[in-house]
Amino acid sequence: xxxxxxxxxxxxxxxxxxxxxxxxxxxxxxxxxxxxxxxxxxxxxxxxxxxxxxxxxxxxxxxxxxxxxxxxxxxxxxxxxxxxxxxxxxxxxxxxxxxxxxxxxxxxxxxxxxxxxxxxxxxxxxxxxxxxxxxxxxxxxxxxxxxxxxxxxxxxxxx
Numbered sequence: 001x002x003x004x005x006x007x008x009x010x011x012x013x014x015x016x017x018x019x020x021x022x023x024x025x026x027x028x029x030x031x032x033x034x035x036x037x038x039x040x041x042x043x044x045x046x047x048x049x050x051x052x053x054x055x056x057x058x059x060x061x062x063x064x065x066x067x068x069x070x071x072x073x074x075x076x077x078x079x080x081x082x083x084x085x086x087x088x089x090x091x092x093x094x095x096x097x098x099x100x101x102x103x104x105x106x107x108x109x110x111x112x113x114x115x116x117x118x119x120x121x122x123x124x125x126x127x128x129x130x131x132x133x134x135x136x137x138x139x140x141x142x143x144x145x146x147x148x149x150x151x152x153x154x155x156x157x158x159x
Contacts (some may be wrong), residue, residue, distance in 0.1 A: 009049055009092075010038065010049075010090045010091055010092045011089060011090065014091050014093060015090075015091070015092040015093070016049065016050040016056070016092070016093055017048060017049050017050060017083065017092045017094035017132075018047045018048065018050060018056050018059045018060040018063060018094060018095050018096070018097065019044070019046065019047030019060070019081075019094055019095075019096040019097070019132045019133070019136055020045055020047055020060050020064050020072060020096075020097050020098075020099045021045055021078060021096065021097070021099065021136050021137065022045070022046065022064070022068070022070065022072065022099055022101060022106075024101070024106075024119055026119070026121075027122060028120055028122070029045070029119070029120055029122055029125070029137065030045075030046060030068060030070075030106055030117065030118075030119055031043040031044060031045060031117070031118060031120055031125075031126065031129075031133065032044055032045070032046055032067065032068065032108070032113075032114040032116070032117050033114055033115040033116040033117075033118075034113070034114060034115075034130065035113055035114060035115050036113055037085075037088045037090060038083065038085040038088040038090035038092070038130075039085060039088065039128075039130040039131070040088075041128075042129060042130045042133075043120075043125075043126045043127075043128070043129050043130065043133060044129070044130040044132060044133045045096070045130075045132065045133045045136055045137075046063060046067045046068045046070075046117075047060065047063050047067070047094065047096075048066075048067065048113075056095045057074055057097075060072070060074065060095075060097050060099065061074070064099065065104070066109060066110060067109060067110045067113070067114065068104075068106050068107065068108070068109060068117055069104045069105055069106060069107050069109045070101050070102075070103070070104040070105075070106055071101070071102040071103045071104050072099035072100060072101060072102060073099060073100045073102050074097050074098075074099050075097070075098040075099060075100055076097065076098050077095060077096070077097055077098075078096045078097060078098050078136050078139040078140055078143070079096050079136060079138075079139040080093065080094070080095050080096070081093070081094045081096060081132045081135045083131055085131070094132050096132055096135065096136035096139065098140060098143075106119070122137070122141075125137070
């Protein structure tokens with residue numbers, strides 16, 4: 001392999017990503033309509049790639065600010081998703097967090113990556129949803145209904 005060739009996360013090697021379940025005071029979830037692969041044209045939770053030497057918790061804070069203009073505080077880890085999409089020749093592992101809004105006004109601050117950003121009631125989600133969105137929202141639903149989330153409970157916020 002040419003050592004000067006640029007490798008692409010999720011294509012040439014497994015990418016590491018993060019995602020955030022963000023709820024407003026009306027218990028609606030913030031979703032973004034993806035323009036880029038993997039799963040372009042589908043609704044997803046805000047998030048993105050973890051950068052070199054960046055903690056996943058720092059990455060989700062950065063991604064929420066860059067993508068949707070919100071400063072957030074991490075409440076807990078919801079799940080880790082094996083985001084494998086053979087049709088897109090894509091392979092990521094993504095940590096999905098539940099976060100609280102600290103400040104900001106939700107909007108589409110990354111229009112090259114997302115076609116739209118909208119709040120949706122949890123009982124009226126759009127279709128199609130990306131795999132990470134489906135798994136993260138499923139984990140949140142189990143958590144909020146009191147079902148076990150297999151030992152992922154936390155007693156304090158993640159730093």
